[in-house]
Amino acid sequence: MTQVLVLTILVAANWRHAPEIHWSRKVAYLILPWAVVAIAAIVHLKIGESTGIRIENHPGGLVILDRASRIFSMLERLLLMPYPLGLYHDVYRMGEWHWLTSGIGLLLVLLALGRLLVRPALWPLGVVLTVTPWVVYLQIIPFTTWSMASERFLFVSVGGLALVFVDVISQIGQPRWIVLLLLLLTVPMGVITWMRMGDWESGRSLHAKEYERQPHFHNAIRDQVIYTLLPNHQFADAESLAKSVPRDYGAAALVAAVDAERALAEWKESRETKLTDFASGQAYCQKVASLRQTVATGYARIAREKDISYNNFLRSIERQAKFRFANSTRTCAYRAAATH
Structure with a gap:
């Protein structure tokens, strides 16, 4: 689902930049992967039924929106401040400030999408690739995942964040400063991860x-x-x-x-x-x-x-x-x- 969302965004962003390709062919390129997504969703729901797990969850639109905002904000925090490391996280421990952070994140995504539609660039593509994978984890469709917030949901997003860093670092132009910035980013992460290695032994x-x-x-x-x-x-x-x-x-x-x-x-x-x-x-x-x-x-x-x-x-x-x-x-x- 994530790959199809990114593919759709890329095709839409470059729609008018490839006039030699007829619009019907562009649409046809997207029909097949979206058909696969539809089949995957149906299979998922059928498995949910066969295992006896309820797939209905309708506590109200505001509750679902609040839940999605909390998950979005937690994934933002884990991506930018992933410490302490953990297996799962309680999204209901955060206060009402999650509306602010999720709103800022959504505005950034809309800005990146607008930038891509006007003129493709690396940093907006990185923003889109960072946030797009979260769509399938927001529980808009209940039980698409068994956890609500986990660091394993960020594997693809880290690649998008790397594209943003590459675009920003490329503007510096000074190799020494680039190396120093990279060390400041990677060394603390490596040290903290190394210190947690023992926790993963059993x-x-x-x-x-x-x-x-x-x-x-x-x-x-x-x-x-x-x-x-x-x-x-x-x-x-x-x-x-x-x-x-x-x-x-x-x-x-x-x-x-x-x-x-x-x-x-x-x-x-x-x-x-x-x-x-x-x-x-x-x-x-x-x-x-x-x-x-x-x-x-x-x-x-x-x-x-x-x-x-x-x-x-x-x-x-x-x-x-x-x-x-x-x-x-x-x-x-x-x-x-x-x-x-």
Whole structure:
């Protein structure tokens, strides 16, 4: 989608600069890639339906616009000030100033588009290439991504920003100043990235760093519970932390995941000690069934949720349960048959 948007802008910017090419051929050049975009969107929506994830999200036009403005402003900040580095970011932590920054960004894009239409140049092309990829992440069409703001969304945008820097630096004309400016840009980035290398050596250390950075963000709480507390069988701490998730359906889903993990541990312990495991096995089956029902209830609430990163929250719990309790369907069905 991003590539097609950039291609459309380039064709439009050079429309009158290629009079020898008939307009119908220019339109034909754009029909095929946009048809591919339409097919990709349909496939995406069908996958959303088949996985049981709600694709409707209509909390109101103002809420959707506010959400898009927050995401846009967060991506601006991550592009220009990407420190501290992280996996995901809570766009609802920022104040109402996001309207100002997103508005300034939009005006800059309109200025760049106007400049391209009058006379193609490098810096406006860089601005367009920087901002255009964000369109598919603004959640105007809900659930186009599972996260609302992440540094991985900026990979293409960095190329556009580099074009802007190239255009600006080329105006200096003094090699010494150019080298000094490049060092001032790249050395701090390299040093800070190098210092974070150790955090990426394992998933646990990375999740711990995320929780340390934003302890009140629901995705960080989820990862702390699932990847740190539950593997260490710290069930009481995990349950207490899970209850701090702001949305009640999100807290209920995470608490249900803790209960299911605790029931699984108790069942395994009863089998290892050669005690009767019927009661603990039944409790395990009940907790897993409760977890699935709680997640399904949460998905039903997503349709009116303004912060649809909770969709990612529920989806990750569901995926974790799928692998952790993969044997529950067969085991619990056998137990149910034996009971009857």
